[in-house]
Amino acid sequence: MVATLFIDGTWRQASDGGAHDVHSPHDQRVVATVSQATNTDVLDAVAAARASFDSGVFTSWTFKERSALVAKIADLLERDADLVARKESDDTGKRFIEAQYDIADVIATFRHFANLGAKERERSVDVGLAHVTSRIVHEPLGVASLIGPWNYPLLQIAWKVAPALVAGCSFIVKPSELTPQSAVALMKIIEEAGTPKGVANLILGPGSVVGTPLINDPRVDLVSFTGGLTTGQTIMTAAAKTIKKLALELGGKNPHIIFADADLDAAIDNAVTAAFLHSGQVCSAGTRLLVERSIHDRVVNEIVRRAGQIRLGGPDDVMAETGPLISAAHLRNVTEYVEKGIAEGATLLVGGKRSEALEHENGWYFLPTVLDNCVTTMNCVQEESFGPVMTVEVFDTEAQAIALGNDTVFGLSGGVWSSDSEKAARVAGALRHGTIWVNDFGPYRPQAEWGGYKQSGIGRELGEHGLGEYLEIKHIWTNNSPSRSGWFSDPAQGESQ
Numbered sequence: 319m320v321a322t323l324f325i326d327g328t329w330r331q332a333s334d335g336g337a338h339d340v341h342s343p344h345d346q347r348v349v350a351t352v353s354q355a356t357n358t359d360v361l362d363a364v365a366a367a368r369a370s371f372d373s374g375v376f377t378s379w380t381f382k383e384r385s386a387l388v389a390k391i392a393d394l395l396e397r398d399a400d401l402v403a404r405k406e407s408d409d410t411g412k413r414f415i416e417a418q419y420d421i422a423d424v425i426a427t428f429r430h431f432a433n434l435g436a437k438e439r440e441r442s443v444d445v446g447l448a449h450v451t452s453r454i455v456h457e458p459l460g461v462a463s464l465i466g467p468w469n470y471p472l473l474q475i476a477w478k479v480a481p482a483l484v485a486g487c488s489f490i491v492k493p494s495e496l497t498p499q500s501a502v503a504l505m506k507i508i509e510e511a512g513t514p515k516g517v518a519n520l521i522l523g524p525g526s527v528v529g530t531p532l533i534n535d536p537r538v539d540l541v542s543f544t545g546g547l548t549t550g551q552t553i554m555t556a557a558a559k560t561i562k563k564l565a566l567e568l569g570g571k572n573p574h575i576i577f578a579d580a581d582l583d584a585a586i587d588n589a590v591t592a593a594f595l596h597s598g599q600v601c602s603a604g605t606r607l608l609v610e611r612s613i614h615d616r617v618v619n620e621i622v623r624r625a626g627q628i629r630l631g632g633p634d635d636v637m638a639e640t641g642p643l644i645s646a647a648h649l650r651n652v653t654e655y656v657e658k659g660i661a662e663g664a665t666l667l668v669g670g671k672r673s674e675a676l677e678h679e680n681g682w683y684f685l686p687t688v689l690d691n692c693v694t695t696m697n698c699v700q701e702e703s704f705g706p707v708m709t710v711e712v713f714d715t716e717a718q719a720i721a722l723g724n725d726t727v728f729g730l731s732g733g734v735w736s737s738d739s740e741k742a743a744r745v746a747g748a749l750r751h752g753t754i755w756v757n758d759f760g761p762y763r764p765q766a767e768w769g770g771y772k773q774s775g776i777g778r779e780l781g782e783h784g785l786g787e788y789l790e791i792k793h794i795w796t797n798n799s800p801s802r803s804g805w806f807s808d809p810a811q812g813e814s815q
């Protein structure tokens with residue numbers, strides 16, 4: 319019996335006993351078997367979340383009390399960090415050490431929101447009347463469906479769960495069916511920390527099946543989703559029927575701009591990391607290189623040399639530098655994306671296919687790939703591959719670099735390399751993306767907001783706004799010296815004002 323659904327404070331198997339195997343992307347071995355929820359299970363989870371919210375069992379806690387709970391969850395995660403990292407590494411195929419970094423980020427996320435929640439939130443407004451007290455208070459938004467992707471499974475869920483708990487929401491977590499194990503581990507910790515029954519619920523199963531009721535159900539007030547653009551569009555359409563609040567973290571096609579006056583050694587090294595870290599399965603990956611024409615050959619030759627040397631390998635390969643793609647289907651998508659790019663006129667300089675190494679034969683390994691001679695109109699420049707594929711375009715002027723950097727429906731992140739700080743600041747200001755790195759690429763901190771312009775999403779995670787997504791704002795006007803309004807005439811009282 320597999321009982322990995324957590325509903326109303328109880329670990330349950332699926333109502334029809336359904337379960338599914340999770341396979342390692344490294345060698346296809348079964349790393350876990352988890353329950354696969356039915357529609358009935360999802361509705362039970364929504365009912366439990368709604369009932370716990372409406373009962374006041376958690377909303378009655380103060381922000382400080384809920385922050386203490388979130389701090390305790392961070393402590394317990396720290397205790398179990400390696401166990402959780404192992405599960406994450408098994409599911410995603412990423413190196414164990416990378417999973418350890420991710421869990422450290424998860425813990426930092428819980429600590430950030432615990433600190434933020436302990437701050438005073440209420441404010442008063444001067445309405446210009448001595449007898450009136452006017453207060454702005456923040457209240458938990460309600461029941462939230464929290465849906466996460468497979469690339470950083472626990473981290474993306476943590477960005478939602480930690481603020482939802484601090485805010486006092488009740489919620490249903492749904493990780494990707496490809497990477498469920500770390501969410502199960504987190505839910506056990508949330509239970510151990512003393513979260514009231516029904517507040518935190520976990521549903522497992524394919525998004526197209528168990529995701530739908532999480533969006534459609536009128537008892538859900540908010541959907542916070544991280545994933546692809548197409549799924550985001552489906553969710554937005556469905557959520558319109560019940561005017562749900564939405565927080566969407568979608569894809570990115572992120573420009574990485576290198577000017578000729580940059581520190582090229584650092585820029586090239588960062589460009590390699592930005593595009594090929596986690597085999598490009600990063601929403602903010604710098605997969606769209608924009609390079610000033612005069613340095614094109616030098617930069618691209620060096621990136622190609624470095625890309626060809628990247629060592630691929632599984633979770634425990636200590637020589638490996640990055641791992642496999644998540645699934646056979648994703649490997650097919652990335653292969654087709656590259657083939658299409660070549661057919662459109664891009665020049666393949668390195669990679670472009672599945673690894674043929676014997677030790678990779680059972681895994682979904684794709685070689686780091688560089689496509690040169692790209693132009694903005696190409697599909698490979700506009701669409702996200704979510705694989706280790708860098709496209710290269712050239713520019714001649716600052717204005718052209720900005721125009722190219724903004725010529726995308728996405729707006730998640732971008733990078734600018736230049737030793738001219740004023741130029742770099744101008745370009746950073748002109749790029750319409752949620753995060754811009756100057757002479758760097760990739761770092762983030764939970765204290766700073768994360769999210770997208772344009773079709774990269776709606777709202778922000780992390781920072782202060784990341785908590786705001788889970789709060790309603792209420793204005794309470796109290797007249798301490800009540801009197802008649804006197805707006806309409808009342809003959810019994812004489813003339814109105």
Ligand code: NDP
Binds near residue numbers: 492530550704
């Ligand atoms: P998907 O959109 O395929 O899936 C994301 C989540 O949504 C999964 O849990 C999935 O479940 C679920 N889902 C799928 N269909 C539905 C549906 N109809 N209703 C409700 N839920 C559904 O994205 P991926 O998992 O493939 O993740 C990759 C994408 O995520 C990339 O585009 C990437 O850019 C983006 N991303 C964005 C980030 C950001 O911060 N902006 C961060 C990380 C990723 P299941 O997998 O079980 O089918």
